[in-house]
Amino acid sequence: MIKEAIKYLTELGQTETIRVDGQEYSTKPLHLIKEPRPAAIEVNTLSGLVEYLLSNFDTEENLMIHVESPTEVSVFSKTNKNKERRHWIKAEAMVPNFSYDRFYDTESFNIKLQSAFVPNDDRKALLKLASNVQEENVRSTGDDGTSQVVTAKVGVTTVADVKVPNPVTLAPRRTFVEIDQPESEFIFRMQEGPKCALFEADGGAWKIKAMKSIRKYLIQEFKVEIGQGKIHIIA
Incomplete structure (x- = not known):
């Protein structure tokens, strides 16, 4: 019994090849021993x-x-x-987190603009608007379907209707710090609250x-x- 078991185990470890219709087959599965590769x-x-x-x-x-x-x-x-x-x-x-297509309250939007965007003229204009908007009511105006007007502080004690800038050119911090952050266009919108949002409008050209x-x-x-x-x- 022991002799037969040893013979079986010996035969179990043997691998043969068979040719069928001109193709060569192995009687047992073979596994490639690969070269070691380092973890990156x-x-x-x-x-x-x-x-x-x-x-x-x-x-x-x-x-x-x-x-x-x-x-x-x-x-x-x-x-x-x-x-x-x-x-x-x-x-x-x-890169800092900023959710496009999402409306932020003006305080959160102000913080995000300062922490996640490179300073430029349009960022400055948005910061000023978000900091001084007075009313919760955001109104649409004109016949182009895109313009908006809000009531905001325009002086020390003066408030007036202010047109929401659109589109705006901004440079979010969204790539490596060693290179200049690419500028691209965004659609800036407001809702009652008031709330602010940015929508990407360059089709991803900034990535290139x-x-x-x-x-x-x-x-x-x-x-x-x-x-x-x-x-x-x-x-």
């Missing part, structure tokens, strides 16, 4: 990514930098014999601008020509 380092800045790569701390092989989005950049090597890539590092930008700026920054930092040298960059 995670950072939150482009400068951190650059410093790591310039240090040659883990590798000196040719690397590809992929600008995946305005907030994500990854670095990987060529495929190995298993046709897999080693991902060395990934940068993910930390941001990704190009990230690529330009990396090229300058690595001082490389596209397609030459140890570092290659795509966006």
Whole structure:
């Protein structure tokens, strides 16, 4: 009985191949033993990514930098014999939270504008309006279907009807801090309360601008020509 069991276990570990209709089959499933791959380092800045790569701390092989989005950049090597890539590092930008298409009360909107947007003329105008609006009633005016009027303080003691600016050009903080935040157009609307909201109006074109700026920054930092040298960059 023991002899038969040993024979069975021995045969169990043996693998044979069989040819059927010109194709070769294995009598047992085979599993590929893959090359080990490192876990990617995670950072939150482009400068951190650059410093790591310039240090040659883990590798000196040719690397590809992929600008995946305005907030994500990854670095990987060529495929190995298993046709897999080693991902060395990934940068993910930390950006303040702002919900577009959502109405905020004027106090919350004021805080968000100051903390999540780069100063410019239109931001200044919106801050002034949100801080001085007097009435809860927001009225539509004109025949274009888009204009709005609110009553706001226009002097030390004077209030008057003020037209709501629309559209506005703003630069939210929505990509890496090392590059200029791209400006884009927004539709600014108000509701009774009063409440304020911004709606994106550039069709996502700002993302292309941001990704190009990230690529330009990396090229300058690595001082490389596209397609030459140890570092290659795509966006």
